[in-house]
Amino acid sequence: MFGPQVFLRLFVRINQDLWPWQLLAVVIAIFIPVLISRQNRAARRLAVGLMSLAWIVSGYGFLVGYFGPINWPAAWFGWAFVAQGALLAAAVFSGGVHDSRLAIGRLAVLWLLAVCVLPWLAMADSGQWEAVGLFGVAPGTTAAAGALALALVTRTWRWVYLPLLVLWSLFSAALLWVLQTxxxxxTPVATLLLVGAGFWLSPRTAQSPD
Known part of the structure; x- marks a missing residue:
């Protein structure tokens, strides 16, 4: 139904239509690791709440509003992104965000790599700087960085949050392979790696030496 030029043009269109509001997404993306580093429950809940908002905006804005009209499975994933955001919001308001100590430095480095490096990949494929795929706007970057929320939520929420990350990675990898972008x-490979990092960084139950 469409070729790579049409797909990559979607990134340009949404950035042009949103300007200058996507600058707020940049500020939020940089502010989230600052909140997490405070080792404070309220700050950590706010960070997860901002991730929740990013899932909803990128899902409804990009997937449903821009990609869905030319690729109907994308619209389904868009609504799944909205549900994923609602899931994180429910975790925030129901005690699903833990306050255990984390390896903040590693988490912050992985987060900044995701939100600062991955956005430029669409530009590399399209040759247009306006195609930058920002966290909270582009679903790929949002899912990749959002995978690190696995380190911040409790075990039950973690397993409910996981399936969409895997399904989206497989779907987007297949799509991007066909389009030869x-x-x-x-991005989907990074998402799966960051899923592993999220589990690796999550706090573990203390084990008895016996």
Whole structure:
């Protein structure tokens, strides 16, 4: 139904239509690791709440509003992104965000790599700087960085949050492979790696030496 040029043009269109509001997404993306580093329950809940908002905006805005009209499975994933955001919001308001100590430095580095490096991959494929895929706007970057929320939520919420990350990674990898947008293929791979990092960084129950 469409080729790579049409797909990459979606990134340009949404950035042009949103300007200058996507600058707020940049500020939020940089502010989230600052909140997490405070080792404070209220700050951590706010960080997860902002991730929740990013899922909803990118799902409804990009997938439903821009990609869905030319690719109907994308619209389904868009609504799934909205549900994923609602899930994180429910975790925030129901005690699903833990206050255990984390390896904040590692988490912050992975977060900043996701939100600062991955957005430029769409630009590398399209050759247009306006195609930058920002956290909270582009679903790929949002899902990749959002995978690190696995380190911040409790075990039950973690397992409910996981399936969409895996399904989206498989779907987007298949789509990007068919479109031969090779640079963007890094994003679903990074998402799966960050899923592993989220579990690795999550606090573990203390084990008895016996």
């Amino acid at each position: 090779w640079w963007l293929l890094v």
